[in-house]
Amino acid sequence: MSDSRLLRIGTRNSPMALAQVERVRAMLADRHPEVTVDVMSMSTSGDRWHGDLAALGGKGAFTKEVDAALLAGDVDLVVHCVKDVPGDRPTPAGTVMAAYLTRDDVRDCLVHPGGLRIEQLPAGTRIGTSAVRRVAQLALHWPNLMPVAIRGNANSRLAKLDAGGTYDALLLAVSGLQRIGQADRITHPIDVDRMVPAVGSGALVLQCRDDDTSTRDLAASLSDPRTGQEIVAERTMLHVLQGNCHSPIAALARTEPDGRLGLRARVISLDGKTVLDVHEWAADPITLGTSVAAALLRQGARDLLDLPAHESA
Known part of the structure; x- marks a missing residue:
């Protein structure tokens, strides 16, 4: 590309989502300095809802408003965490997953104020997580620990842990904490053979309109083929x-x-x-x-x- 262009990127307005867009902006600045990025952030129903996600259609609650802005032509490209994109339904008609960025650390981790590893936690320790994948694997490997439901983005979960009273520790994604500059809170990154990750863990996807060939080409220039192959296998x-x-x-x-x-x-x-x-x-x-x-x-x-x-x- 030689002519200057404006690229409008849509995203959730959580700190992690905005950090992810900054990563895309930096990649574009490095590889396509002629591109100017304008970020349109928005609140999604999943961000606003604090009850059971099943009532909102599950993970689609974190993507549907952003996808709607893409389809309406309000933005040209959206950035999603792959694990937030529903896997039991097709990509919204008229859109395409144009690129998968190089995958980050896929591991889950323990965050414990006292710096303990998960195997050092005493029986009855209250672990903040609502993910059934984590709850089930806690029951498999550490049945003496007690999962306690928690909602909200990573920043709010850390705040709830620090407030005390309800949670003794958290299970979170290593990549998420790294993206929001909180990697120092990681107490124990858990090996993937013990805590098998979620589908799409550590990966970001760039989605655009199917008929927008110039944006598709721009996104594809940022793609990591190896990550793409791995994510396609998992999501299939x-x-x-x-x-x-x-x-x-x-x-x-x-x-x-x-x-x-x-x-x-x-x-x-x-x-x-x-x-x-x-x-x-x-x-x-x-x-x-x-x-x-x-x-x-x-x-x-x-x-x-x-x-x-x-x-x-």
Whole structure:
């Protein structure tokens, strides 16, 4: 590109979302200095609602207003956390996932005021999390700990922990804390083989209108192909399972040195007593995701996923 242009980027107005847009702005400034960025931030229903996300349609509550602005032509590009994008329904008609940025740290972490690791916590420690994936894996590995529901963005959760009285520690995403400049709060990054991450953990996606070829090309220039392959594998698995944010599903795809993709996925009951694990490899991400989902279904994943929905965040 040689001519100057304005790119309007839409995003949630949370501190983390705004930090993510700044990352995109910096990448554009480095690779496309002719592009001027104008940020349009907005509050979403998921940000405003403090009850069970199921009442708002789950993770779509964090994206639908931003997607609506994109479809209306108010913005040219939107930035989403991949794990906020619903996996049980298609991308909104008329839009396309144009780029996946290089993936950040995918791990969950413990935040404890006293600096303890998760295995050092005394029985009955109250852990702030509402994500069923985390609740189920806590029950599997650390059944003596007590998950306590919590909502709000990472900053507000840290504030609730610091206020005392309700939570003794939190489970949060390493990448999220890094993005908001709170990496020093991380007490214990938990190994992915113990706490398998959420689908799309650590990844950002750039979404634009399908017919906006110039913006598609601009976004594609920022894309990391390796991350894209991994996310497609994970989200294909999630789509085949028809999983959503209320489903106890965990997955992580990783690119092997020989170029093959490996995908490990887990479906687990909330009490941690039933664990379905699959780990397969393939060259094609859609084939891999489909195959892993089919293997989980053969093990009985449908029975676990059809249980009543629980809150997640």
